[in-house]
Amino acid sequence: MSESQLLSVRGLSKKFGRVVTAEDVTFDVREGEAFGIVGPNGAGKSTLLNLIGGVIDPDAGSIEFGGRDITRLKAANRAKVGIARSFQIPRPFVDMTVFENVYVGSSFAGGTRGQHGYDRAYAALETTGLLGLAETPAGQLRLLDRKRLELARALATGPRLILLDEIAGGLTEKEIPPLIDTIRGLLASGVTVVWIEHIVHALVSVVDRLMCLAEGRILALGDPHEVMRSPEVIEVYLGTTFDIDEGRAS
Amino acid sequence: MSLALSDNTAGHRAQVHRSTRASLVGLVVAVIVVVSLAYGPFAFLTKGNQQNLTTLFIYIILGTMWNLLAGYAGMVSIGQQAFIGIGAYGIVYASDILGLGLWIGLALALVISGIVAYLVSFLAFRLSGGYFAIGTWVIAEVIYLLTTQINTLGAGAGISFTAFRGYKPEIRIAVVYWIALAAVVVAVAVTYLLLRSRLGAGFTAVRDDATAAATLGVNVTRSRRIAWVVAAMGCGLAGTLLAMTTLNVQPGSVFKIQWTAFMIFIVIIGGVGTIEGPIIGAIVFYALERYIGDVGFWYLVILGIIAIAMVLFLPKGLWGLISGNGRLRLFPTGYRLTSPLPTPIANGTPDSREGESS
Incomplete structure (x- = not known):
């Protein structure tokens, strides 16, 4: 190989x-x-x-x-x-905010806790254009934003x-x-x-x-x-x- | 690795708030209440008051534990009575039969509850959803039946708890009251700190979507196991308190499924998925039991009707109503991104994405 x-x-x-x-x-x-x-x-x-x-x-x-x-x-x-993954049918954590969803990715798979994890989650939201919805419960997102959230979470894992x-x-x-x-x-x-x-x-x-x-x-x-x-x-x-x-x- | 994002993080630091002004006030109020309650037996609490409050504290612990397990970690168990029984028998066994005394007996009872929960998890976790719920019930029944076969533990007849022998009743009642007060503080504090930790976010993620949580690095089974063992130890703690208050452990009483039914009721009434909910739910449940508990059969019917009505009309419980659907949080566990945020756009997402993909 x-x-x-x-x-x-x-x-x-x-x-x-x-x-x-x-x-x-x-x-x-x-x-x-x-x-x-x-x-x-x-x-x-x-x-x-x-x-x-x-x-x-x-x-x-x-x-x-x-x-x-x-x-x-x-x-x-x-x-x-x-290895990060986005799902065909988005799988948001519906009772968490968009920011919290992404922070799960940066803090667990990404291994960046605390401020570093916040910063990386923030950057992932910025890259995917979700920053304005950071505090919205993920269950309330429309399809495009759910897709963006899939991408943002994957990105946040680094x-x-x-x-x-x-x-x-x-x-x-x-x-x-x-x-x-x-x-x-x-x-x-x-x-x-x-x-x-x-x-x-x-x-x-x-x-x-x-x-x-x-x-x-x-x-x-x-x-x-x-x-x-x-x-x-x-x-x-x-x-x-x-x-x-x-x-x-x- | 932060290949994609390293450029973007350079410019700013995300500001995340984990407490609010309300939560600071809440903490101060909680401390004042606990200190007053601790002082109570010296001043304003009668023996009867102390006994009643001890019962209330047991309910708060039970509600908090079921809420941790089902409300946050998404594992609906109807077998938590297993650990109440193990806690009650555990303290009798360790304190009296092994002769280790009250405190070591208490500690050992919690350890036993945790170990049994850990071992049982390998069986119970093969099931999920409704099957898990029924499975936990079956496991609880098996533990109950096994207990009634152990002669050392009094078999089916039950066993007396004698660690308090020699205490004057008023001293015993006060000591049990203080232990219960300490227990409720520990149970709520441990739950709160656990949920505020990174694991807490993992619990909620696993509850909402276990597959997605796994692909984001959350160890689903480990996360569930931690919630399960902690909740079992909490129920075991409540069981030790039951032994201390009744001084007599009956298998049919400590292992009855009604305990779990009451836990569910407390959580539904108070508000699932909040720290505050089970505390309020326990107070309501205690009051109902106190004032209409003696109508027998109809009491349970009334509880059932109230629970159904709450689910239909007030799914976030009484705390949901009081807090304005979660706007007020005395014990916040989440992450509030406060700045730097772009100005929110009322309808949909900001469309300022050009040039951001570096």
Whole structure:
């Protein structure tokens, strides 16, 4: 394994009963890379992030992060070694304020207690544009702000790798560009991003490489444009030809 | 690692307040009340008053513990009577049977409650939600049945608590009253400090969403186990006080599920998820028991109706009403970010995000 690989997934498999959600999935993500994942519903994209984040355990295979085998590491400890996660359906701590939500990330996974933890939580709120809502109970947020909160909490942990699960899903066209700016900012600061997204033009505009999953298997992996042009991907995922340039124009 | 955020932190320090003026006033008032109550037996509290207040203190401890466990940590147990019984039997066993005396017996009873809770957690934590609630009840019943099989502990007939033998009644009542007062202060203070610590934020996070809490670095099981053991020790403490007040421990009495029902009632009436709530709830519950407790069957029906009405019409309890839905907090556990904040925009988020993503 070369030194620039931050994340190495080897032969990862997971079944729920008879449903195969990951089958012999193998790929690497380089340090500082933006790695996109697409695939039809039920392809196993979120399961893959759950496996990497330690929310569920694999049936077989291994995961290395920063050269260390983390396959048996619990979710909380994976967060501490630098893997952060945003959920597709936001999971705010509804009875805590936005600030308190983010402080959980900076004080637990981030390991920065007291003033340092406050400062880092503050910075995460500033980066995601949530500062004005810092004192709002998280249960009262609208969707966009819940998505921002997912990102802010993940940022506050001080991650090396951030797993984004449809962070742009459900947002309006106007809401997406600022989110992309934030993600570009993350990449510029050296954080590695693995990003699942159905809004392909948003994804393709950011990621260095793209992987397409179907029925738990890797269908294609490589240059984003080539992946989106490959006939298998078009057939299984899109059903029709996809005009990527038109997509990017918006 | 603070790759993404190091630039942003340089410019300012976030100001976070953890106390308010009300909480300082609250602390002063609490100290005055406790000192007056401690002085009470010398001046204005009769033996009867002291006994009644001891009962009230037991209720406050029980309510506070169930609130810590269910209100903050989100673990709805209906088996807390197990630890009341263990505390009561524990002090009898350690003080009388082992002959270690009142104080060591008291300490040992708490340690036993904690150890049993720790061991039981490995079984109980396999369950969650409603299954956990039923599971804790089953565990409590098993502990009750096992206790009735131990002849040393008087089997089904119960056992007398004799550590106070030789005390004059008025001295004994006062001593138990002071122990109970100290116990309630310790129980509330420990709960408050625990909730103000980083662990407290972890409890609430796990309660609201355990998966999200785990991905933010909170050790979910450890966090739950701490709340569970502390709450068990608190219930054990209440159990030792019961033994001291009744001087006779009956298995059917200390292990009865009504204890947990009363705890839930106290928390619902007072206000779940606040330190103040269970204190107020315990006072109300005590008053109800005192003044309508002798109507027997109908007393429980009335409690039930009150609890249902509270859940429907006043879900934040009496403290929610008094505090204006949490605006007044005498025992704040949260984190108030006070500055530097941008001017709040009434409708939605500020849209000043350009150029911030450095």
